[in-house]
Amino acid sequence: MSFSIPSPSAPSLSLPWQKGFAALGSDFYTELRPTPLPSPHWVGASHSVAQLLGLPEGWHQSEEALQALTGNQVFEGSTPLASVYSGHQFGVWAGQLGDGRAILLGELAGGHEIQLKGAGRTPYSRMGDGRAVLRSSIREFLCSEAMHGLGIPTSRALCITGSPGLVRREELETAAVVTRVAPSFVRFGHFEHFAANDQEEQLRTLADYVIDRYYPECRSPAATSPWGGNPYAALLHSVSERTAQLMAQWQAVGFCHGVMNTDNMSILGLTLDYGPFQFLDVFVPGHICNHSDHHGRYAYNRQPNIAYWNLFCLAQALLPLIEDQDTALAALESYKTVFPDAFMAQMRKKLGLTQAQQSSEALVEQLLQLLAQNAVDYTIFWRRLSHAVAQGQFEPVRDLFADRMTFDAWLLSYSELLALEDKALAADLMLNSNPKFVLRNHLGEQAIRAAKGGDFSELATLQRLLERPFDEHPGHEAYADFPPDWASSISISCSS
Structure with missing residues (x-):
């Protein structure tokens, strides 16, 4: 994808920021500025996300946008922050985690949060450098937009910016920043954090915020429901059902997330945190896409049960508010029927x-x-x-x-x-239910290799196909063909 050289006439990005998550207070986050990167450049952008955010025509010609979306300067009115959360990783309690390389710029008046991934170290980076590399940033950018094209709830990606700045992983790689967009980036792990630290007041504040902003119907659940008017049980019930619907869509399209830790689970039922993901090539129910997943905990056919396990962890975190274990279990119960029913509904559509x-x-x-x-x-x-x-x-x-x-x-x-x-x-x-194009690993790898050489045209082509995956796109049959033999040797892990 090519971009025009910024001109003095490019529009200034005066964005309508509002408090949103930041209104919760300092117990929930740390304010900080992103860490600059040298000589940033555009790599790719989603103009449909730009329209969603109400960005002006020509926004990507703005030097202000390039610098701010790389983390080199801060938009006027933005208060960047990194949130704190905890979680279970590969089934083991990991304690305090948090936004180790993601910095929330804030929320726009339309209700969309904007977050920079790879914008530098935060208080929650632990031993990490807070950076993301071009390779993983391209994968996240493409998959966010691919999932949206498939009609699957997901965070979105506005753009990628790159830099010649180097980041050490298995080898030295160039840095990049993905601008992610979602109604909220609150995770199961946010609730686990405050529950584990016996901070019931903060736990209630967070739950009330999520209910009032995203689940207002939970304030008046039917008195005859199993939770008898308890809004926190109603919240758990709603999250369980959204998560069940999401799992049905993942399984139907053959999507493997790869790292379904509780800190990677969205409270809104969105697909979140694209790391070692994969769309199935050959149908192998026990396929493990994450080479760091040595025991196959997050294999494709285990994802629905892992989602329920994660919801059980959320239920434990919310128990101080729900106050009754049987009520909490009742709020989880519908997952066991909603998922199989939703999965079969998806499969019937695939069969016509x-x-x-x-x-x-x-x-x-x-x-x-x-x-x-x-x-x-x-x-x-x-x-x-x-x-x-x-x-x-x-x-x-x-x-x-x-x-x-x-x-x-x-x-x-x-x-x-x-x-x-x-x-x-x-x-x-x-x-309209069975896509012609999905983001296979080898297609992403081809775009990455070209981008490393400074050619972003392959990324732009693939993005265009994935945004409308059910269309035929004549002349692009190779993108819908069987994967080459070398595709099976691509190794995807949690490292990025």
């Missing part, structure tokens, strides 16, 4: 089925077993099936299976259910 039937559940289970047994590419299968239903030609789908006899038996059962649907509507539903 509008009617919820018991036979469709068996059909999905059989299909997932077939995909695993035949090592079938997950995204390509679903897209080919969508076109097969539209065109009545299933041979390209059969070609994906070594065991064609078993697939043909499944196809016969599927055809019987499909016969109950309007074929044209079913095909349309499938083509």
Whole structure:
């Protein structure tokens, strides 16, 4: 992506900042300025996020924007801060954590928080340098916008800026900053922090803030509900249901997060903190995308149960406010029904089925077993099936299976259910539910390699495809093809 050279006529970014999270007080954060980087330059930007924020036309031509979104100066009216939280990491209590390399610039009047990731050391960096590298920043930028294109709740990414400044990881790499956007970056770990430190007043302040800002309906839950008008139990219930819906969408699209620690779980049910993520290539239910996850805690097929485990940790943190263990458990209970129901609803859409039937559940289970047994590419299968239903030609789908006899038996059962649907509507539903393009690891790696050489055009092309992943995009079939052999050697870990 190319950007115009800043000109004296570029608009000044006078943004409507408001207090938001900062109004909670100093128990919740530390005010600090980002640490500057030398000679910043633009790497990429999302103009749809810019529109969401109400930024003026030509915002990316502004030297002020470049400097401020790299952390080299502070927008007028912004009060940068890093928040404190705690959490469980890989199932073990890690104690105090916090924004170790993320600095919140503030909240805009439209209700969007803006955060710089990689803007330097904070009091919560522990042994880290507070920086992010170009490699991981490109992955986060692209995946944030890719998930949004897929219709999955997520934080967004306004832009990436780069710098020749060096950062040491496994090797020396150049630094970068991602500007992240979300209604809130509050995590399960924020609540765990105050509960673990017996700071009930702060815990209540935080819960009241989240309820009043994002879950106002929890102030008047039905008296007949299992939590009998308790707003904190109602909050837990709402977060559980949002999280269940999110997990259903992750599983349906084949997304692996890779590091589902409680401090990476959004209180709003957003996909948050893109580190060692991956979209499945071959369908392997036990796939582990994070090479730091030596025991497979965050394998693809374990994500729904891990989400419930994390919600249980949130319930323990909220217990001083809920005041009754049975009430807290009742607030969690719906996760066990909402997730499977939401997952099956997603899978029926992928199959073009509008009617919820018991036979469709068996059909999905059989299909997932077939995909695993035949090592079938997950995204390509679903897209080919969508076109097969539209065109009545299933041979390209059969070609994906070594065991064609078993697939043909499944196809016969599927055809019987499909016969109950309007074929044209079913095909349309499938083509809008099964993406042609996802952010495969090798595609991200190709964009990263080009960007390291100063060429951001591959990033821009990939971004454009991922923003509209259900469109055909003629001429870009290579981006929807099988991964090359070298893709399996890409190692993604928590290091960035």
